[in-house]
Amino acid sequence: MADEAWFREVFEAHRRPLHAHCYRLTGNVADADDLVQETFLRGWRSRSQYEGKASIRTWLYRIATNVYLDHRKAAARRTVSVGDPLEWSTDIGPYPDSLLGEDPSAALVAGETVELALIAALMFLPPRQRAAFVLRDVSGWTPAEIAAGLELAVPAVNSLIQRARKTLRHYAPGDARNWRRPTLTSEDEEVLRRYAEAVDPVSVRELLADDVRITMPPDPPVVGREAAAEFLGRPLDWLTFPSAANGRPALICYLRKTGTDLYEATVVDVLTISNGRIVESNAFVGAHHVTAFGLPATIERPA
Structure with a gap:
């Protein structure tokens, strides 16, 4: 004992x-x-x-x-x-x-x-x-x-x-x-808030650096402001939660597929921000990345 x-x-x-x-x-x-x-x-x-x-x-x-x-x-x-x-x-x-x-x-x-x-x-x-x-x-x-x-x-x-x-x-x-793990700043948090609220290519584009780079293995990276804005601004039904990972701003994302009332844990976006612009987004696809943040694998659609 x-x-x-x-x-x-x-x-x-x-x-x-x-x-x-x-x-x-x-x-x-x-x-x-x-x-x-x-x-x-x-x-x-x-x-x-x-x-x-x-x-x-x-x-x-x-x-x-x-x-x-x-x-x-x-x-x-x-x-x-x-x-x-x-x-x-x-x-x-x-x-x-x-x-x-x-x-x-x-x-x-x-x-x-x-x-x-x-x-x-x-x-x-x-x-x-x-x-x-x-x-x-x-x-x-x-x-x-x-x-x-x-x-x-x-x-x-x-x-x-x-x-x-x-x-x-x-x-x-x-x-x-x-x-070492960087320190999350108030500027980072503000850009993350705006990123979570952006719902179309125009609002997304305002947050991106000209040479922004999105990685999402195993898919090839998306590079450049216009390409990234179109990619991120697609009309999908997302449910998102601002967070932080490795000292950087992170957005935890759930996606609802057509014909279902469940949002499924899909991806965690970890951002690098410089001078008020997103210069890199590392997307980690998979429910196991989302649940590592203590969140569930699925969330019911709000009534």
Whole structure:
């Protein structure tokens, strides 16, 4: 009984930061959820092996990282093809800001929840390189700590980190400060409000930058103000909810099909706004992205 009470406290204290870590490894909330569950299951089974030499958090991160690597063994040597993963990868998903919670650890978790640009760049790395890079350059572990956690020699860990950094120099934002979750501004919120209310190409066009880019894998991107306005201003029956993800404004969208009274969870649009204009919209299609925000898969049509 004492073990159960202790482990329940461990779970509540570390669930959010561990979930953020698992998101960085997997790139989407659904897989992060599964990884967290298996991490705590393994942690419970091996609780007698915890000796207190490392912090509980370090112990859990070590377990989670190894669970992730075990799941990816079959794809250990696979890397992605060239191009922006936000344009073609259906494995990436947004991280709802609501998952950060209001507890004292929220600020710490928020600081560790990375931007979508880095999540996309991590897709170019094989699993071990991704794990080593995330632990070293995002979470701040030393090579010795990573070596102990992954049961590797320190030179092997340094090699993984160096190779990961070399690859990411081509794909990740050059300034490491841009890896972190940005801060949602009042301007962002106002543009998002207007975007949610826009119902035709004319009202949408006013919000877009000339070179706006919409990604919605696996479909090809839509580029340019006119093309994007026509695409976004189609006469469909949407039900939308403003939100935030990865520190950016997000619009959660339900679509009602003709002949039904149900709105179905369809897509989450995560926006990048600059100088009062939308310069990029990353659309994540699928009900699982919507339900990650704590919303239902369907909503009945209002009477």
